[in-house]
Amino acid sequence: MNSELNVLSLKNIHKAFGGIVAIQDFSLDLKAGEIVALVGDNGAGKSTLIKIISGVYTPTSGEIKLDGQEASFSDASAARSNGIEVVYQDLALADEQPVFMNMFLGRELTKPPFGLLDKARMRRESQELVDDLDVRIPSASSTISDLSGGQRQGIAIARATHWASKLVLLDEPTAALGVAETGKVEDLIASLKEKNLAILIISHSLDQVFKLSDRICVLRRGEQIGIRETAKADKNEIVSMITGVA
Numbered sequence: 001m002n003s004e005l006n007v008l009s010l011k012n013i014h015k016a017f018g019g020i021v022a023i024q025d026f027s028l029d030l031k032a033g034e035i036v037a038l039v040g041d042n043g044a045g046k047s048t049l050i051k052i053i054s055g056v057y058t059p060t061s062g063e064i065k066l067d068g069q070e071a072s073f074s075d076a077s078a079a080r081s082n083g084i085e086v087v088y089q090d091l092a093l094a095d096e097q098p099v100f101m102n103m104f105l106g107r108e109l110t111k112p113p114f115g116l117l118d119k120a121r122m123r124r125e126s127q128e129l130v131d132d133l134d135v136r137i138p139s140a141s142s143t144i145s146d147l148s149g150g151q152r153q154g155i156a157i158a159r160a161t162h163w164a165s166k167l168v169l170l171d172e173p174t175a176a177l178g179v180a181e182t183g184k185v186e187d188l189i190a191s192l193k194e195k196n197l198a199i200l201i202i203s204h205s206l207d208q209v210f211k212l213s214d215r216i217c218v219l220r221r222g223e224q225i226g227i228r229e230t231a232k233a234d235k236n237e238i239v240s241m242i243t244g245v246a
């Protein structure tokens with residue numbers, strides 16, 4: 001694949017809910033191996049944008065391209081089968097199930113001739129996945145409810161990474177975590193760059209945004225205020241872009 005090709009290309013995206021304009025004229029290109037942070041105050045339109053990219057909402061107008069091809073997803077599962085995975089704040093893990101069943105939730109492996117669950121293979125592949133990403137858990141058979149918040153977030157991200165062939169969308173991935181766990185999850189997110197995935201992350205923590213992202217995209221009340229290269233960006237400028245106060 002041409003690494004310069006945009007994995008995701010959004011052009012003039014507009015989304016209105018009745019009379020409320022949630023997103024207006026939003027454009028963004030994302031490349032493989034790139035982390036872009038989406039920042040903005042409450043109600044800026046960040047979640048709406050993630051839902052548009054992941055097929056939950058259809059934009060009122062605008063163009064979405066995946067690997068240069070026009071894309072329009074009828075629902076979230078259509079986006080998933082096109083290589084787009086989302087990690088939401090609530091994680092969508094089945095708490096009473098083991099890690100390996102969560103890794104394969106809705107995509108369970110079965111074995112012939114009766115189509116029984118291939119638990120051994122799911123367990124083995126899940127273990128390889130968490131080992132590969134250095135997510136430390138007792139075992140792939142551990143029950144989700146026995147894990148810490150950071151471990152659960154690690155599982156949710158590992159699952160998304162496993163199934164995403166193109167793009168991972170992270171909605172406030174560390175909002176519910178303590179300092180040490182946040183650090184671990186941030187390391188995990190940084191390591192996804194090497195997997196050549198494109199990452200779009202929503203975060204309210206500017207420290208995190210500056211630590212992880214290559215570019216920062218600012219939204220205010222549905223309007224795209226600007227995009228900055230993180231290495232050249234100034235925190236005060238980003239804050240005033242977010243708030244509209246110079």
Ligand SMILES: Nc1ncnc2c1ncn2[C@@H]1O[C@H](COP(=O)(O)OP(=O)(O)OP(=O)(O)O)[C@@H](O)[C@H]1O
Nearest residue numbers: 017020021022040041042043044045046047048049
């Ligand atoms: N399903 C909906 N129906 C009507 N209005 C909506 C809907 N979803 C979002 N909105 C409106 O669109 C605007 C953007 O909301 P959105 O949730 O995308 O913002 P956000 O940046 O994700 O905020 P937060 O940080 O609080 O999650 C808000 O004015 C919100 O009230």
